[in-house]
Amino acid sequence: MTIDRQIVDSIERAGVDLVCSVPCNMLDGIMALLGSSRVRHVPVTREEEGVGIAAGAALAGRKPLLLMQNSGLGNCVNALASLTGLYELPLFLLMSHRGGQREFISAQKPMGQAAPRVLDALGIPYDVIAAPADLGHLESALRCAYAESRMRAAFLQPELWP
Amino acid sequence: MKRIDIIRRVAQQDGLIVANLGFPARELFSAHDRPGNFYMLGSMGMAGPIGLGLALGQPRPVYVIEGDGALLMNLGSLATIAREAPPNLCLVIVDNGVYGSTGNQPTARAAETDIAALARAAGCNHVIEVSDEGQLQDALDGCCSGSTVIVAHAEAGNAEAPVIDLTPIAIKQRFMRHLGAM
Numbered sequence: 217m218t219i220d221r222q223i224v225d226s227i228e229r230a231g232v233d234l235v236c237s238v239p240c241n242m243l244d245g246i247m248a249l250l251g252s253s254r255v256r257h258v259p260v261t262r263e264e265e266g267v268g269i270a271a272g273a274a275l276a277g278r279k280p281l282l283l284m285q286n287s288g289l290g291n292c293v294n295a296l297a298s299l300t301g302l303y304e305l306p307l308f309l310l311m312s313h314r315g316g317q318r319e320f321i322s323a324q325k326p327m328g329q330a331a332p333r334v335l336d337a338l339g340i341p342y343d344v345i346a347a348p349a350d351l352g353h354l355e356s357a358l359r360c361a362y363a364e365s366r367m368r369a370a371f372l373q374p375e376l377w378p
Numbered sequence: 379m380k381r382i383d384i385i386r387r388v389a390q391q392d393g394l395i396v397a398n399l400g401f402p403a404r405e406l407f408s409a410h411d412r413p414g415n416f417y418m419l420g421s422m423g424m425a426g427p428i429g430l431g432l433a434l435g436q437p438r439p440v441y442v443i444e445g446d447g448a449l450l451m452n453l454g455s456l457a458t459i460a461r462e463a464p465p466n467l468c469l470v471i472v473d474n475g476v477y478g479s480t481g482n483q484p485t486a487r488a489a490e491t492d493i494a495a496l497a498r499a500a501g502c503n504h505v506i507e508v509s510d511e512g513q514l515q516d517a518l519d520g521c522c523s524g525s526t527v528i529v530a531h532a533e534a535g536n537a538e539a540p541v542i543d544l545t546p547i548a549i550k551q552r553f554m555r556h557l558g559a560m
Binding site for chain 2: 234256258259260261262264265266267268269270271272273274275276277278280294295297298299302303304305
């Protein structure tokens, strides 16, 4: 089974019913699989917009996830703090993590390095998913976000796709 | 017609209301507080997206009290609303040309900026412009048939309205219990 299939299976098993997304090369396979999933997939124009849609869906009792590149985290910060965090709504941030050793675009490096510290500053716990063996952590973190009505995040590392 | 007149009309509709932060939320709270109101306390620009998520997530009508300044902060959301077009979403844009909650400074737009034309160009195919309460009421009465954007041309100015004395968690819990979502 491909890594993309395993990730989408984890998302489905955790009960996620809405995914908002802004694309990344690394997320292409996941996004293609979401097209044939029972999970509702809403592409958005900007990551912050996805935070708002997710908040509305959470108010209706849904289990939303925001799929994006780590650079998109920078576009969401105020809404994560003063909407999702303020009202203690559930949201899972699933991010491709760019800017590492294998990165060939220099502009990816600054936000790639800052993203974990941005999550720390916001008080959002996160997992780093670097190998198929880590996917169990992903599913338990997803379940935790919805059971505890809080934000959680995970970085998908490039090494996942050899 | 001022924002408070628009809010009083919307509050008579049967449905959920998402109110933009600052004076829109305060005016709704003082004019017609009810469990089906969601008061934003921060996150300017998120009213439309919150309304879209709510409309996609449950079947009741959702009214969003949006402003021209807040809409321009997240203009792309009009394109997403146009694509998803949930039939139970009505975006009411109070187009008064000012940031009312920060001291009525002019919003960052040209005098010629046409909010209704922006919505149509984004792909919203049911856009209604209103300039008085009679037109607004007609638009609200007709908006249950599909995803709607109402652009309400209004005078600047806030009503006397106290700060909302509910905690964020109380706002959320009351709203979600009303929906049967918790």
